Amino acid sequence: MTYRECLPSPPLRGLVAAYWGIDDDAAAPALRRILPDGCADLICDFSGVAPRMRWVGTMTHAIEVAGGARQRLFGIRFAPGGLYPLLGAPLSLFTDGSAGIDELPARVWRPPLQAWCDDDGFAARCHRADASLLAILPQLAGTATTPLLRWLQGAPAVPPSASALADELGLGMRTLQRRFMDHLGVSPRQHLRWLRFERARQLLVNGGGRAVEVALAAGYSDQAHFVREFRRFAGVTPGRYR
Structure with missing residues (x-):
């Protein structure tokens, strides 16, 4: 498995903790333990015929995720509290779970999924995510x-x-x-x-x-x-x- 991680531009660091990507072609089943990190994520899955996006909520305990299948993932790990201004809905809706992007669309931002499909690799997706979030940053109201x-x-x-x-x-x-x-x-x-x-x-x-x-x-x-x-x-x- 290849795991990559990249920091966002400095103006976004109160909003985004990191961009990350996974490329996995493992043939044998494997379990990965994932620990809580205080963050919520947007995960884009390019492994299947059609790409999918979902929000993943804050975790309260460790989980084990089965591997062994082809995985092509790109994710945005939001800083604690960073997703709420984009989503405009309580994150308690999907604590220890997930929600599809169409079930719970962000009110002020549409993730550029199709453009990410066309991008050539992890660095290009990070660059596009940065540009997309920087463009809407002036619209985000600060919270106490x-x-x-x-x-x-x-x-x-x-x-x-x-x-x-x-x-x-x-x-x-x-x-x-x-x-x-x-x-x-x-x-x-x-x-x-x-x-x-x-x-x-x-x-x-x-x-x-x-x-x-x-x-x-x-x-x-x-x-x-x-x-x-x-x-x-x-x-x-x-x-x-x-």
Whole structure:
């Protein structure tokens, strides 16, 4: 399997996390484990006779995807909260699932599927996606949630709870809950759990020490809590993941 990834132009980086592509001609069945990344995607499938597009919502747990068949995919991974201004519909409609582009069309943007079919390779599709999104960027209204999500991503510590986050922002829990469900498709509590897991995962990848040290550094109350949460998001224990 060949996997490629490309960053968007700088003006789009609050909207798009990355463009990605998969070319797979594997003959033998294989399972790929996909971990939650806090993002929603647009996936364009060029494997069959007719191309197809679908939105894929924010994931709350690891999934395993069967391979073994020819795959030609091009995707846009939207930054957390980045798809909502394009879609204009709550992302909670397809959390842990997907929706066809015709079932849930974006209100201010039509993905250039036919042009992507004619493009010669991954780089050309990335360039066209960039141009298409840059063209509609002035039409997108900013939302109060976007700065919040960026702040959370870069905050030195994950807030201990959704209520602590609401207090820090001066928001009621109902308002905070609604914003997260609309913009991310998950609750504030679920997103904080994912952020904590992602920080722990990065520490493990970068050789962050023993499991108990990683747990405390990422903000878990104890090692048992860390292992339980990590298994939920990654599908395996921290020891096996490392």
